[in-house]
Structure formats: structure tokens, C-alpha cells
Amino acid sequence: MEGYLDIIIRCVSVYFFMLIALRIFGKQELSQLNTADVILILLISNSVQNAMVGTDSSLVGGLIAAFILFLINYIIKKWLMKSTFFGSLIEQKPEILIRNGRSDFKMLSKLGINSDELSEAMREHGVEHIKDVKLAMMEIDGNISIVTTDQNQFKETHYKRKHNHKNLQGEN
Template identity: 65%
Template sequence: MIFPYFDIIVRSVAVYFFMTIALRIFGKKELSQLNTADIILILLISNSVQNAMVGPDTSLLGGLVAALVLFVINFAIKKLTSRYKTLGNILLDKPEVLIHDGKLDFKALSKLDISDAELKEAMREHGIEYFKNVRLAMLEIDGTISIISEDQNKLKQTHYKRKHNHKNFRK
């Protein structure tokens, strides 16, 4: 082989893109809801894909090459998505509107598995009691719910971090 670590580079690139696609499929809301089981899952995934990246090379240099490849890919993806908006639209999640001018978007809430109770909790954290007082509520790309109220004086700089995966939203 021309370059002894070429195999590690190819394997690391494949694992990076697999994990990116998997996170895209499972959605941004999962990232903001990490509990003990999720952390264990992340640790187990990292352990399982480590062997897929380095193969039989378990040396320090092999591990460092795999880590370097992941950092380089991540850096390159960030630069490319900021430069080419079309690529960014394909690879990156977008914020989702949950409430607009007091009207709930039931389709988006259902698709994102955001419950009535969870949305009300986010509103309370922003000091808002009724849906009609919400000018705009968004599920941001990091999984937080940001809310802008009708009354600009009530606008708070807080973010509601999703903690639970409620599935009891009623239309």
C-alpha cells in the first residue's frame, strides 16, 4: 500500500458520514434530550465504530490518524456548508416553526414529537401563559425551543432545553 494509514482514513471518513446521516435521520430533538441511556448509547457507539475506523491497527498513531481525519472532515464540512448554501441545506437541519401568531403548527409538532405539556413548559419558562400570546415559537437546530411573545417587554433571553420525549400531544 502506498500510504500505510490510507485504510484508516477511508474507514474514518465512512464512519463520519454514517454517523452524520444517522443523526440527521433521528433528528435534532434527540441531541437535546440526553439522559443516562443516551449517554451509554453514545459511549457504546463510539467504542463500536472505533474498531471500524482503525481496523487491526490499534497503535497510538493509528488512533491519532483516525481522530485527525474526523477533525479535518468536520472542519471541511463546516467551511463548505457556510460557503455553499445548497450543501448546507442538504446536510444541516433547519429551525422548525412550532407556533406562529398564536396558531400551533400541529403537523410540525406531531412530526417532531413535541407534546402539549412540553410546549407549555417551554412557554412557562419564557413567562408566557397562553398560546395566543406567542408570536413565534421555534425548535432551533440545537434542540432548544425559543419563544418570542406578543409583548416585546416580556422577551427573555432564555432557552428551553428539551428534557423529555413526550408523545401525548393532542390536536
């Protein structure tokens, strides 16, 4: 039983390390994944596997590790829904990129969004000119949402940001 308690402690430690790492590296890392991101995720999972299960490579050890990860994730999601303080520690907040046709260059720079990417997000939302943007936000999931001043525009779009600034894709 002592070996399984060790697996539980290791899993909790690795989970919180990954949670903190994702918080530090930001929401750009959570948007649409490219090849390098997938490779990073695979390498991280491989590198932390032994940190979670130690020398126990048994089926039971692996199942306990997986169960603990699911359980921690479930508990954290419940806490995020109930506690604004806990949510503010774990999750990023949405950031304003454009307000009333004026770009927030400091925020764009902080988030690593260049003018080409911002223009592409606007085009994905059917907006030609920045003056027509009432509000543009970088959402907590890495998406850029845009509200226009055009009252007749009913087109709903979904712009998914890739952090490598290549091959940006939107979903309608």
C-alpha cells in the same frame, strides 16, 4: 503506509455514516442528553472504533484516526458556512411550532412534541397563554425559542429540549 490509508478511508466512511444517521434521526437527538443518550454515544464510539482503525491498535493509528475526524469535521463546517445547498443536505431547518397564537399540530406531531412540553417551554419563556406567543420555533440545535406579543417583556430565556420528555430543564 497502506495501513494508514486504510485508516483514513475507514474514518471518512464512519464519519459520513454518523452524519447521515444523525440527519435521519433528527434534531431531537442533538438537544440536551439524558443517560440513555450518553450510553448510546459511548456504545456507538466503541462499536465504530474497530471499523475506523481495523487491526491497527497502535498509537499512531489512533492519532491518525482522531486527526482525520477533526479534519473532516473542520472541512464540513467550512462547507456548511459557504454552501447553502450543502447546508440544507446536512443540517435540519428550524420549524415553526406556533405562529400568532396558533399551534401547528402537524409539525408538533412530526417532531414528537406534546402539549405538556410545549407548555413547559412557554413557561420557561415567561409566557402563560398560547395567544401571547407571536412565534415559537424548534431551532436546528433542538432548542425551542419563543417570541411573545408582549412588547414589555425583555426577559431572555433559553429552553433546552430533552427528547425523552422527562426532567426538562431551561437555562436563564
